[in-house]
Amino acid sequence: MNEHLMLTIALPLLGAFLLPIIMRSSLAMGVWIGPAILGYGCWILGNLWLHGNGQPFSIAIGGFAPPIGINLYVDAMALLFAFATQLLGLIFWPFRLDQDTPKRQALMLLLVASSTGLALSGDLFNLYVFYELVAVSTFGLIAASSSGAAYVATIRYLILSGIGSVLTLFGIALIYAQTGTLNLAHLAQLAPDQLNNDLGLAAFLAILIGIGVKAELFPVNTWVPEVYATAASRLSAFLAGLVSKLAMLVILRLLLLIFHQPEATQVILILGILGVISGEFAAWRAKDMRRMLAFSSIGQLGVIFIAVALPDERGVLAVLALSLHHMLIKSGLFMLADHWGGSLDRLRGLAATSPLAGGLFVLFALSLVGMPPLPGFWAKFTLITELAGQTDPLYMIGLLVFLLATVIEASYLFRVAAKMYQTKPTENVRINAPDSGGLSLTTASLFGAGLIAVTVMVSPLGEALQAVAAQAQDVDLYIQTVLQQPLGERQ
Amino acid sequence: MILTPLDELLLFSGATLLVALILGRGLAAGWMVTILYGGQLLTLIKMAALGYSDTIIHASINFEIMGQSLSWRFDALSWFFALITVASALLSSWFSCGEWERSFKQHGGNIWLYHSAMALNVFTMLILLASGDLLSLFIGWELVSWAGFLLMAMAGGVATRAAMRYITYAMAGGMAVFGGIALVYVAAGSLQYEAILTAVDQMSTTQLWMLVVMFGSGFGIKMGLLPFHLWQAPAYAETPGPGSAFLGAISSRMGLFAILLVLVKLFGIVNIDSLKIPFTLIDARDLLAWIAVFTIILPTFTAMKQNDARHLLAWHGIGQGGYMLLGVVVADAMGGAGGLLHVFNHATYQAALFMAVTAVIHRTGTSDLNKLGGLVVRMPLSFVVLLVGIIGLAGLPPMNGFVSKWLVYRSLLNEGMPLLFLAAVIGTLGTILSVYKLIHNIFLGQLRIEHEQVKEAPWSMMVPMLILAAIIFITGLFPGIPLAWVASVQEVIGLPVTDYTLGGVESVSGSLDMIWVIGVLFAGFGIGAVIFYSAGRSKRVHQLDNYAGGHFLSADVRYQYSDNFYAGLMHLIGGWYRGSFLWLEKSVTSLVDFISLVMQGLYRRANAEFYLLSTALFVIAWVVI
Amino acid sequence: MAPMELILELTLMPLIAFLVGMMMVLMMRRIAAKIQRRVGPPLLQPLYDIVKLHSKRTQISHGLIHDIGIIMAMGGYIAAETLLPVPGMNGIAEKGGIITLLYLMMIPSLGLALGVGQCANPNGSIGIARALTAMLAYDIPLVIVIFGVAYAAGTTNLVDIIAQQQAGGFAAWGAVEMPLLAIAGLIAMHASLGKQPFEIYIAPAEIATGPMVEMSGKYLGGLFVMQCFQLYTTSVLYVSLFLGGGTTWFDFLLKSFLVLAIPVSIAYLFPRYRTEDLLRLMWKWPVMLGLIGVAFVL
Amino acid sequence: MSSINQIPVIEAKRGNPLSKVFDELVRFCRSRSLFILHYCTGCGAIELPPAMTSRFDMERLGIQPMVSPRQADILLITGYVSIKTLKRVILTYEQMGSPKYVIGICSCTVNGGMYWQSYATAKKLDEYMPVDLYIAGCMPRPEAVIAGLQQLMNRIQSGEANSWEDYFRNYDYYLGNQQKLFGDNWQTPTDIITEAKHYNLMGEGTFGEHTRLLEQHQKPLEALDMRLGHNLKEPTE
Incomplete structure (x- = not known):
């Protein structure tokens, strides 16, 4: 099965190039190609998860063993995110048929392929390439939403992302200049000697800020509200839910494997705290649903950054739990918000016309603010117990900011919820609540069901995540897996 | 598997919730739910041994989640609070059956939501009360908060706004507790009570301070302690009728329960006493005591200015919470007993008062104190209930409120705390003033023309009210009944136990025997009645046959004094109502608003590249330097 | 104690209180007359008034609560008397204590307030509002005083407080040991009597005697009875707290009448304060004195 | 008289x-x-x-x-x-x-x-x-x-x-004089006739033409008696 893994990247990539051509000849066949590819990808990854022995493994590509060749590194964490990518790609598949369909679907396939690559890649440069691919496909997709505002937003995003790429490349160049290798395992081996200095730190920070653009890191996330507010909801959901997490994953990977400087974690922590503050406060005043969700997403990513800055295994666990939880919730919320554009006041009395949508919103909101026994609570519980255990006072500030942010979050989310459940309209305001589109509501319900399922199974899932975290934390295992037990032929 | 009584209780409670959810729209839903509450009460009575001894009943369910074990169990403390919870739920629910339900529906209320929210509240409260470790405590805590939100918000409009305010406060409190739990977890390595008990002794002063502040403020918000009290009155007052009776009776006492459990039982009053505030003479315990007395005084005097009966009562609910905390913080045998007994007593009279006011609203359609009057001739039984309730609330003999307040006063006297004592009495005096305004403006004075045809509240509402009134009187006459439970609660949470008798308290420095006091009082009334009725016959006259300086009164001119009732007093102290807490709340809100404006501005500016580059430069410069 | 004896005490104590109270009313009116250079009422004038009022042919009632209010006003004091020890008789003083007594003394006011409320006369309501305000004014110094005395004695049991003072002789009297509290108590006591200059809630020329405006016949008669009890209770309480109670009836009554004579003599020299002035006065001087006194006690 | x-x-x-x-x-x-x-x-x-x-x-x-x-x-x-x-x-x-x-x-x-x-x-x-x-x-x-x-x-x-009894017993006479002075619709808030009945002070002169005139336009003066009202019917409008 392991050798099929390549296909999860290769097939969507191939599909992306072939799709426009096929579509031109047969639309009927074309529309099924994308979902089929992604479904197959899900199946492969699922199988791997179920039938694998739980041990990580590495796949060398192109016949060269690492550290010379490039490789895919597959541990539980990578597998999890790759699977989530394929699955969410399938769920958020752009079905809509118009003249842009081939373009959009091809870009979506490209996005999924590169995202999967981002999750699996074991090589710094490869990561960069996939990262760029993600960026390009995202621009395309946002622009394909083809509203005027979306174009403007895309331009801003494009510029920012471009500069970010340059910075990332700069960082990678620094590393390469220092160590002469870009293989992560090899770097992990060399890092304590060669990168544990100012240069390494500079490289890391450059990469952090570069990749941070996607991961909604504090000062470089200004594209977020506009893009999420103007792009198609399904795309926003995919970006907020998944792509940001993949960028985060990359940063986490680099931090765990290579950069052990305390300054690195400190920077992440500070930026995370600032992100939480800026995001949640900005969301408090947001006047429309999508922007509110976008700001909230910034805040949540800030929380995850705080978790990233935590040193040990429970920290990784917190990152994973928070990321997956946010992935679930934000996707669901963006799907709900599909038809909820415009002023928040339009939502007045919505629960009466669409009780399911109202109920789902409340459910997601409750989990987001960490109401036990919903999974959000357990994620947050992991985070705060870990934060409280640190001696550095900065972590204590992080803890306080996090608690404050949760209060603000509850305040603005439930202001909306209260509006929805308002039955007596005040004078001058007529109830003209938008209906929630059938498809997006169904999708949201899917996430809601998922959330409830997770609530029920929180205990086994928690243990599984703990194992994943332990594996991701283990640097020696990574090095050994990639360098000592190559699957390809050894030079 | 053999079910323990606690399992049965929780199952019963869950079943109540299910029935409310499934059948809540049906005709007899109210009655069914009420009967199920009765079942819960019976299960509680089955556990009555808890109220008289130091035993524990465990629930069969426990979980192991992410390395945390969660368990649930009942002891005397839980049982005492659960008894109050379930009994007030039973009576409130009974009150809502039948006619109130119908009129609620007619006015566009969602009766299904009401019953479900009530059942959910009771269920979550029982879960909270049963918590066997800090994590399950927190879970219960959050559940109770959100269930309360549901009940408060359901009336819509003003109520929703009040509920929003509540949930913001409650979230803040919840997060403080959450942070506190994290700190405890780090310090003790576990969230089990036993582990914490041993860890507390090794904690540094700073740690203990942080914990006291976080838990104290977190739980205090729910109790409506100053300065976190602003949410409570409007939230409770705007809850539909019997719901407000239930919430007013017990909801905010969950905060006290948690304080008792965490601050008193786990941390220990002695430890809290050792936390000195630098450069002052007071310690953390004094601080709590002073917070308690300010919680007594300020809300009570705010209540005096209210012109809406429900708001007036809700404000008093906050103030009465102060007595409970005060008693508990003084923490000698009498104080502890007084504070705990006041929880019980307060629940009885507050529920009765809210119900009586709801009955008045049900019949007249208003709770505006300036639009009522003279109803005693039309709703005499409601008047009696309200009278009994206000005597209890004001803490005068012969009702139960007197006993608990007496105990609190006595403890302050014994400990030699004159200022706290004085403050507590000022609170009582303020209460007397404002409850007289309540009963006068509703029931006394001139009956309005539009209320000529008003009828007494229906029996479905009357019976629970009368039961409550009877409880208020009987527990005033025999305070020993609840004091027995209180004594075992004191034992459980590690406070000294009072020496109680059926009629009151035995003490070297002055005892109290309510049976004698009330007996003599009623004998006095009897003699008074004999004197009174042995004199000539009297004749009732029309209310307009009244002295008006020679003026001829007519029904179309109001001859009633209700607005600005304590004009002379307000002339002096009116200027002292500065609304400082409101100002504080507003300024916090504006601060948040301002910050969020700045943050939004940050994101709205289009020069993202500038941020990126400047950050990059800054970071690199930082590294290089 | 034998039950018969107790029952005898419980009957005698209010009865004596009533009789002494009537004499106190007489003394008050006589003092007023003497100050105004009048002759004053005859010896049995209080009795004449009470009998006359109760023997009125037509009695105007405003409803059941009006009646009950009067009964409560009388009955509350009758009950309170049994908690107030007199020479040779303790009644049930040991079962209540001073705090209970203090609160029991609010029952008549509550009854009166209810009865007046039912009268549906705004003058009465204003009167009650003012009376409650006055209570808020004078009870604050009063409870400080009570606190000080009870704390100094280490008990709330009035019997013990009296016994302690008597055991120590004159030097152990509350007034000697705690002079500041005694002064504050005297002022508070004066205000609690509702006499000039603190009669804001009677104010005949302003609100037509406030609470009493609709009281006729036996209703007013009941209030006259209540006044007897009120004078008696107030002065005896003061004597018990500060002047060592009484060992014999003679010195007991002497002290009680003398104590009462002080505020009454002052009363007829002054006009009336406004409500807020009363509050200001009560919350300033007696409270200050009381707090200093308590500080000494502590 | x-x-x-x-x-x-x-x-x-x-x-x-x-x-x-x-x-x-x-x-x-x-x-x-x-x-x-x-x-x-x-x-x-x-x-x-x-x-x-x-x-x-x-x-x-x-x-x-x-x-x-x-x-x-x-x-x-x-x-x-x-x-x-x-x-x-x-x-x-x-x-x-x-x-x-x-x-x-x-x-x-x-x-x-x-x-x-x-x-x-x-x-x-x-x-x-x-x-x-x-x-x-x-x-x-x-x-x-x-x-x-x-x-x-x-x-x-x-x-x-005991002239006060005379007012009850000869109310009609006094009322007549009052009506002569104040007009026919003269009424005081006090219900003298029921009071006379209540205290058994009725006399021959209590009723008469003037009291009949009074009853024609008299606003009701019955005391508001306490009632529960459970057995009362809703006022039909």
Whole structure:
């Protein structure tokens, strides 16, 4: 099965190039190609998860063993995110048929392929390439939403992302200049000697800020509200839910494997705290649903950054739990918000016309603010117990900011919820609540069901995540897996 | 598997919730739910041994989640609070059956939501009360908060706004507790009570301070302690009728329960006493005591200015919470007993008062104190209930409120705390003033023309009210009944136990025997009645046959004094109502608003590249330097 | 104690209180007359008034609560008397204590307030509002005083407080040991009597005697009875707290009448304060004195 | 009817000597405790302060001023009574609790005095309410007032001063005179007829044409009795 893994990247990539051509000849066949590819990808990854022995493994590509060749590194964490990518790609598949369909679907396939690559890649440069691919496909997709505002937003995003790429490349160049290798395992081996200095730190920070653009890191996330507010909801959901997490994953990977400087974690922590503050406060005043969700997403990513800055295994666990939880919730919320554009006041009395949508919103909101026994609570519980255990006072500030942010979050989310459940309209305001589109509501319900399922199974899932975290934390295992037990032929 | 009584209780409670959810729209839903509450009460009575001894009943369910074990169990403390919870739920629910339900529906209320929210509240409260470790405590805590939100918000409009305010406060409190739990977890390595008990002794002063502040403020918000009290009155007052009776009776006492459990039982009053505030003479315990007395005084005097009966009562609910905390913080045998007994007593009279006011609203359609009057001739039984309730609330003999307040006063006297004592009495005096305004403006004075045809509240509402009134009187006459439970609660949470008798308290420095006091009082009334009725016959006259300086009164001119009732007093102290807490709340809100404006501005500016580059430069410069 | 004896005490104590109270009313009116250079009422004038009022042919009632209010006003004091020890008789003083007594003394006011409320006369309501305000004014110094005395004695049991003072002789009297509290108590006591200059809630020329405006016949008669009890209770309480109670009836009554004579003599020299002035006065001087006194006690 | 001497004195029928003593006692107490509502209608009121204060000191006779008619026994009419005032006087008189006594001070109350030509003045007070005692003079000195009061006290003690019963027993007569002056729709808030029924003070003259006229337009004056109302029907609209 392991050798099929390549296909999860290769097939969507191939599909992306072939799709426009096929579509031109047969639309009927074309529309099924994308979902089929992604479904197959899900199946492969699922199988791997179920039938694998739980041990990580590495796949060398192109016949060269690492550290010379490039490789895919597959541990539980990578597998999890790759699977989530394929699955969410399938769920958020752009079905809509118009003249842009081939373009959009091809870009979506490209996005999924590169995202999967981002999750699996074991090589710094490869990561960069996939990262760029993600960026390009995202621009395309946002622009394909083809509203005027979306174009403007895309331009801003494009510029920012471009500069970010340059910075990332700069960082990678620094590393390469220092160590002469870009293989992560090899770097992990060399890092304590060669990168544990100012240069390494500079490289890391450059990469952090570069990749941070996607991961909604504090000062470089200004594209977020506009893009999420103007792009198609399904795309926003995919970006907020998944792509940001993949960028985060990359940063986490680099931090765990290579950069052990305390300054690195400190920077992440500070930026995370600032992100939480800026995001949640900005969301408090947001006047429309999508922007509110976008700001909230910034805040949540800030929380995850705080978790990233935590040193040990429970920290990784917190990152994973928070990321997956946010992935679930934000996707669901963006799907709900599909038809909820415009002023928040339009939502007045919505629960009466669409009780399911109202109920789902409340459910997601409750989990987001960490109401036990919903999974959000357990994620947050992991985070705060870990934060409280640190001696550095900065972590204590992080803890306080996090608690404050949760209060603000509850305040603005439930202001909306209260509006929805308002039955007596005040004078001058007529109830003209938008209906929630059938498809997006169904999708949201899917996430809601998922959330409830997770609530029920929180205990086994928690243990599984703990194992994943332990594996991701283990640097020696990574090095050994990639360098000592190559699957390809050894030079 | 053999079910323990606690399992049965929780199952019963869950079943109540299910029935409310499934059948809540049906005709007899109210009655069914009420009967199920009765079942819960019976299960509680089955556990009555808890109220008289130091035993524990465990629930069969426990979980192991992410390395945390969660368990649930009942002891005397839980049982005492659960008894109050379930009994007030039973009576409130009974009150809502039948006619109130119908009129609620007619006015566009969602009766299904009401019953479900009530059942959910009771269920979550029982879960909270049963918590066997800090994590399950927190879970219960959050559940109770959100269930309360549901009940408060359901009336819509003003109520929703009040509920929003509540949930913001409650979230803040919840997060403080959450942070506190994290700190405890780090310090003790576990969230089990036993582990914490041993860890507390090794904690540094700073740690203990942080914990006291976080838990104290977190739980205090729910109790409506100053300065976190602003949410409570409007939230409770705007809850539909019997719901407000239930919430007013017990909801905010969950905060006290948690304080008792965490601050008193786990941390220990002695430890809290050792936390000195630098450069002052007071310690953390004094601080709590002073917070308690300010919680007594300020809300009570705010209540005096209210012109809406429900708001007036809700404000008093906050103030009465102060007595409970005060008693508990003084923490000698009498104080502890007084504070705990006041929880019980307060629940009885507050529920009765809210119900009586709801009955008045049900019949007249208003709770505006300036639009009522003279109803005693039309709703005499409601008047009696309200009278009994206000005597209890004001803490005068012969009702139960007197006993608990007496105990609190006595403890302050014994400990030699004159200022706290004085403050507590000022609170009582303020209460007397404002409850007289309540009963006068509703029931006394001139009956309005539009209320000529008003009828007494229906029996479905009357019976629970009368039961409550009877409880208020009987527990005033025999305070020993609840004091027995209180004594075992004191034992459980590690406070000294009072020496109680059926009629009151035995003490070297002055005892109290309510049976004698009330007996003599009623004998006095009897003699008074004999004197009174042995004199000539009297004749009732029309209310307009009244002295008006020679003026001829007519029904179309109001001859009633209700607005600005304590004009002379307000002339002096009116200027002292500065609304400082409101100002504080507003300024916090504006601060948040301002910050969020700045943050939004940050994101709205289009020069993202500038941020990126400047950050990059800054970071690199930082590294290089 | 034998039950018969107790029952005898419980009957005698209010009865004596009533009789002494009537004499106190007489003394008050006589003092007023003497100050105004009048002759004053005859010896049995209080009795004449009470009998006359109760023997009125037509009695105007405003409803059941009006009646009950009067009964409560009388009955509350009758009950309170049994908690107030007199020479040779303790009644049930040991079962209540001073705090209970203090609160029991609010029952008549509550009854009166209810009865007046039912009268549906705004003058009465204003009167009650003012009376409650006055209570808020004078009870604050009063409870400080009570606190000080009870704390100094280490008990709330009035019997013990009296016994302690008597055991120590004159030097152990509350007034000697705690002079500041005694002064504050005297002022508070004066205000609690509702006499000039603190009669804001009677104010005949302003609100037509406030609470009493609709009281006729036996209703007013009941209030006259209540006044007897009120004078008696107030002065005896003061004597018990500060002047060592009484060992014999003679010195007991002497002290009680003398104590009462002080505020009454002052009363007829002054006009009336406004409500807020009363509050200001009560919350300033007696409270200050009381707090200093308590500080000494502590 | 207007003459005091014509008022029949009803002897106490009770044979019990103890009750006789009791009645005696009550009458004595009534005579020794008189609360005056001095309704200051005219110039005569100026003579009351000296009567009350140190010079003459009414209190030594047990006479006290009172504020509200409910508390008072004696209604002092101290001077001329204009028609507008008379309405208030009657209202006040009816609100007083019986036994109650009316004393007319000054000539004006006897026959209008110097106002006898006035269109707006009630000339004879005893046409509108039974008067126990007139103290004539313009104005009478305090000595005269005190002397009058003492005479009243004697009459009370002997049981002669029961003019208040006359008001109940001959209500129709007084009401007729009142109606003549104030118009047919004259009504006071006090329900004299039910009061007379309640206290068994009905007489032959209680009812008559004037009371019938009153009943035609009378606003209901029944006391608001306490009721539960559970068995009441909804008012049909």
